[in-house]
Every structure is written in structure tokens, then in C-alpha cells.
Amino acid sequence: MRRFDYYQPQSLSEAFNLMERLKGDAVYVAGGTDVIVKMKQGAISPKALISLRGIEELRGMESDGGIKLGSMVLFRELERDPHVGAKYYAMKEAASLLANPQIRNVATIGGNLCNAAPSADSAPPLIVLDAAFLLEGPGGSREIPVEEFFTGPGSTCLEDVEILREIRIPAPENKSGNAFVKLGRLKQDIAVVNAAAMVMMEGGVCKRCRVAVGAVAPTPLRLREIEQMVEGGSIDEELLGAVESKVKELVSPITDVRSTQEYRREVSGILVKRALKEALTRAQM
Amino acid sequence: MKKLIRFTLNGSEVSAEVPSHKMLLEVLRETFELTGPKEGCGQGECGACTVLVDGLSVNSCLYPAFEVDGKEVTTVEGLIGEGNKLDPIQEAFVEHGGVQCGFCTPGMIMSAKALLEENPRPTEDEIKKGISGNLCRCTGYVQIVESIKKAAQKRGS
Ligand SMILES: Cc1cc2nc3c(=O)[nH]c(=O)nc-3n(C[C@H](O)[C@H](O)[C@H](O)COP(=O)(O)OP(=O)(O)OC[C@H]3O[C@@H](n4cnc5c(N)ncnc54)[C@H](O)[C@@H]3O)c2cc1C
Numbered sequence: 001m002r003r004f005d006y007y008q009p010q011s012l013s014e015a016f017n018l019m020e021r022l023k024g025d026a027v028y029v030a031g032g033t034d035v036i037v038k039m040k041q042g043a044i045s046p047k048a049l050i051s052l053r054g055i056e057e058l059r060g061m062e063s064d065g066g067i068k069l070g071s072m073v074l075f076r077e078l079e080r081d082p083h084v085g086a087k088y089y090a091m092k093e094a095a096s097l098l099a100n101p102q103i104r105n106v107a108t109i110g111g112n113l114c115n116a117a118p119s120a121d122s123a124p125p126l127i128v129l130d131a132a133f134l135l136e137g138p139g140g141s142r143e144i145p146v147e148e149f150f151t152g153p154g155s156t157c158l159e160d161v162e163i164l165r166e167i168r169i170p171a172p173e174n175k176s177g178n179a180f181v182k183l184g185r186l187k188q189d190i191a192v193v194n195a196a197a198m199v200m201m202e203g204g205v206c207k208r209c210r211v212a213v214g215a216v217a218p219t220p221l222r223l224r225e226i227e228q229m230v231e232g233g234s235i236d237e238e239l240l241g242a243v244e245s246k247v248k249e250l251v252s253p254i255t256d257v258r259s260t261q262e263y264r265r266e267v268s269g270i271l272v273k274r275a276l277k278e279a280l281t282r283a284q285m
Numbered sequence: 286m287k288k289l290i291r292f293t294l295n296g297s298e299v300s301a302e303v304p305s306h307k308m309l310l311e312v313l314r315e316t317f318e319l320t321g322p323k324e325g326c327g328q329g330e331c332g333a334c335t336v337l338v339d340g341l342s343v344n345s346c347l348y349p350a351f352e353v354d355g356k357e358v359t360t361v362e363g364l365i366g367e368g369n370k371l372d373p374i375q376e377a378f379v380e381h382g383g384v385q386c387g388f389c390t391p392g393m394i395m396s397a398k399a400l401l402e403e404n405p406r407p408t409e410d411e412i413k414k415g416i417s418g419n420l421c422r423c424t425g426y427v428q429i430v431e432s433i434k435k436a437a438q439k440r441g442s
């Protein structure tokens with residue numbers, strides 16, 4: 001690995017100043033489980049890292065009806081937080097299936113999102129939970145819906161100096177349930193395909209539905225057509241069968257080291273079906 | 286860029302001037318000559334470099350040395366008690382065949398330590414999840430899981 005400088009700002013404004021000064025030569029680092037691995041593999045070689053670990057403003061979770069997660073919240077914390085487990089089950093499930101204990105002890109939700117892998121496990125849950133992101137730069141902050149954040153494999157709508165500050169998730173509606181499922185070579189590996197679903201049921205009828213899949217398109221993908229198929233009726237085997245076939249038409253996976261295009265297409269339908277079933281079960285609990 | 290870092294290493298206050306591009310693993314092995322933590326993959330996959338930072342297991346190959354300033358670091362060497370007495374986890378690995386070539390052992394034991402500190406009576410499934418970040422090429426894991434079970438019983442009694 002090439003030599004690099006390592007800066008440890010203690011506030012957002014200090015981080016912005018450093019990044020403006022070092023523009024082009026520096027990248028932010030959170031837990032480092034993507035950045036430092038890429039540097040060791042020689043895929044990137046920045047002259048400097050600007051660590052976000054010392055910035056208090058990026059830490060902590062706050063309940064305000066919904067929940068606000070600082071971007072430096074660790075997967076370790078999401079996995080263990082009882083409030084997250086009870087209401088934002090898809091998020092808890094994604095956190096507890098991400099990698100292994102050593103990685104979860106340092107990896108952050110912000111790092112997972114900003115790295116913008118199409119397979120990022122925290123993305124599908126946040127899509128189905130209607131999350132919004134607070135981005136902040138030297139000029140101020142802006143809030144955007146989760147879907148506008150990802151612009152391609154490894155790319156986001158963040159401006160050069162901007163930082164993802166906070167993830168905001170509204171309180172789930174009554175009578176709703178949400179779930180996350182993932183297929184990896186082993187359960188805790190980077191996903192071959194992952195999926196999340198949310199359903200809100202009233203008198204056996206689905207009033208609102210959200211579905212998202214990952215690792216089958218250039219960005220984590222919300223499946224609006226599937227949501228429309230599910231909303232307005234009951235969720236039975238016949239519908240789930242139709243959903244499974246339709247998902248396979250909507251995705252555009254690639255072949256890589258983890259899987260083939262054909263296999264991904266095949267299992268994406270099955271995973272969406274499973275996520276919907278589990279969300280339904282949780283809505284009825 | 287260099288910085289003087291001070292931290293607690295296996296119970297003692299230490300300090301060292303380290304270059305900004307060093308990971309904790311290199312500082313432990315080269316500066317402090319603690320060769321328990323090993324470099325397997327260097328990329329977060331194998332867990333041979335596992336140590337505890339403020340009680341949590343981390344891959345020291347990915348942990349920037351600058352970040353341990355002010356923290357508490359424990360390596361497998363730090364588990365040895367007074368009079369060179371092994372920790373119950375270490376004893377159990379020796380007694381129940383949890384060690385073959387030994388390359389994965391220091392990391393495996395530190396993951397087991399982190400697990401048992403948080404969950405003193407883990408189920409077999411919890412043990413497997415607890416060591417899911419540690420690869421072993423030799424044992425097939427059965428004796429390792431067995432060793433951790435036995436260590437939990439011993440610590441409890
Ligand atoms: C062995 C192993 C297994 C893994 N398994 C999984 C898995 O199962 N599922 C999965 O999804 N991922 C997995 N990963 C990938 C990685 O661990 C996650 O993506 C992790 O969440 C990254 O978080 P981090 O804090 O380490 O990010 P970093 O590596 O520190 O940063 C990632 C990127 O985000 C940028 N960044 C970080 N925080 C911010 C911020 N607040 N604002 C702006 N930019 C920011 C950085 O500049 C960098 O480009 C695995 C990695 C390894 C090494």
C-alpha cells in the first residue's frame with residue numbers, strides 16, 4: 001500500500017476545510033472496511049485519508065417518532081438496538097447479516113451507503129422504510145429521498161466535499177411489517193442478491209407496499225411495478241407467483257465473481273417473494 | 286506524516302511515534318514485537334489479525350494505527366494471567382484440539398474472548414456466528430467450537 005497522510009478532524013467544519021484544501025488527493029474514511037481494502041488492493045491510492053471517527057455530530061441515534069441515525073452509527077449498534085429491532089426489523093436483519101463481528105464492530109451505515117455498491121445491504125431496507133438522507137457541505141445542508149442518492153455502481157449524488165450526515169427513517173405505520181432477506185455464498189457474505197419489503201394491511205387488503213432489490217442493477221432498485229401489483233388486494237400464493245415472474249423481467253443483473261446473470265435473475269424473484277411473505281407475517285403480528 | 290500515539294497495550298501504558306499509513310497490526314508486530322496477531326489476507330477476510338480495541342474485536346490489518354490513540358488494545362499475549370497462567374479459553378483450545386498449525390489461533394481466541402465477555406453462555410449457533418470472521422484451514426472448526434463451549438463452562442464454574 002502506498003504511503004498516505006491521515007487527518008483526524010473533530011468537527012464537520014474542520015473536515016470540510018481539510019477536504020477543500022486537499023481536494024482530489026483525499027477521501028473520507030469511516031470504518032475503512034471498503035476504503036482501506038480498496039487501497040490495499042491498489043484500486044485507489046489517495047494521498048490522504050480524512051477520518052470521520054472523531055466527529056461527534058455524526059454519531060448516535062435519536063428517536064423522534066421515527067428514528068435518526070448518525071452516519072457513523074456502527075452495524076454493531078444497529079444489530080443490538082432494541083428499538084431498531086422492534087420497528088425497523090429489515091434494518092436490524094440487514095445489520096446482523098452484514099459480514100462478521102469484526103467488520104460490524106467498525107463498519108458504519110454511512111460508509112455502506114456512500115460506497116454505493118449495488119449489493120449494499122443497508123440500501124433495500126432504507127428504500128422500503130422511506131428513508132431520507134441529510135447531506136451537509138460547507139454551504140449548508142439538504143435533505144434527499146434515499147432513491148435519489150445512488151447514481152450508479154460506486155457513485156452517489158454527494159458533491160465533492162459533502163458528507164452524509166444523517167439517515168432519517170419515519171415511524172412505520174400501524175399494521176405494517178417490513179423484512180429483509182439475502183442470499184450469499186454463505187449467509188454473511190456480500191449478497192448475490194438481497195431484497196426488502198414493507199406491507200401495510202387493512203382487513204386482509206394491502207394498502208401500501210414497498211419493494212426493493214439489490215445486486216441486480218447498477219444501483220439498489222425500487223420496484224414500483226411490483227408495489228402496484230401488490231397494493232389493493234390480498235397477498236396470496238397466486239399473487240406471489242405473478243410477482244416472482246415479473247421481478248425477473250424487471251431486473252438487469254450482471255455476471256461477476258459472485259454469481260451469474262441468469263442465477264441472479266432467477267433468485268431475485270424468489271427473494272422478493274420471501275421478503276413479501278415475511279413482511280406480511282410481521283404486519284399480522 | 287507522523288504522530289505520537291499513547292494507548293494501553295495488554296494492561297500497560299505505551300507510546301510510539303508511528304507513520305500515518307501504518308495499520309495497527311504492523312505497529313503491534315514491528316514496534317511492540319507482539320507476533321500473536323498474524324497477517325493472513327490483510328483485507329478483512331480471515332481474522333488472523335483479530336485483537337480487541339476497547340473490548341471489541343477488530344481486524345487490526347484494517348485499523349489505522351492513529352486511531353488507537355487513547356484506547357485500550359488487547360492481543361492474545363494479554364490474556365495470560367499471573368504466573369504465566371493461560372486464560373481458560375487458551376487452556377480449552379490446548380486440551381480439546383482447537384489448535385493444529387496455530388496460524389488462526391490467536392485471532393480465533395480473541396473472537397472467542399469478545400463473544401464470551403458479552404455472552405458467557407453462547408449456544409452452538411452463537412459460537413459459530415461469533416467466529417464467522419475467522420478462517421481456519423486445518424481443524425474443520427469442530428474442535429474449535431468444542432473448545433469454546435468447554436471454555437464457557439469452565440469460566441462459568
Ligand atoms: C470481509 C468483508 C465482508 C463484507 N461483507 C459485506 C456485506 O455482507 N454486506 C455489505 O453490504 N457490505 C459488506 N462489506 C463491505 C463494507 O464492510 C461495508 O460496505 C461497510 O458498511 C463500509 O462501511 P465503512 O464505515 O467501513 O466505510 P469506509 O470504507 O470507511 O467508507 C466507504 C466509502 O464511503 C465514503 N464515506 C464513508 N462515510 C461517509 C460519510 N459519512 N459521508 C461521505 N462519504 C462517506 C468513503 O469515502 C468511502 O468512499 C464487507 C467488507 C469486507 C472487508
Ligand code: FES
Nearest residue numbers: 325326327332346
Ligand atoms: S489479516 Fe486481517 S483479516 Fe486477514
Ligand code: FES
Nearest residue numbers: 385386421422423
Ligand atoms: S489451526 Fe491451522 S489455520 Fe486454524
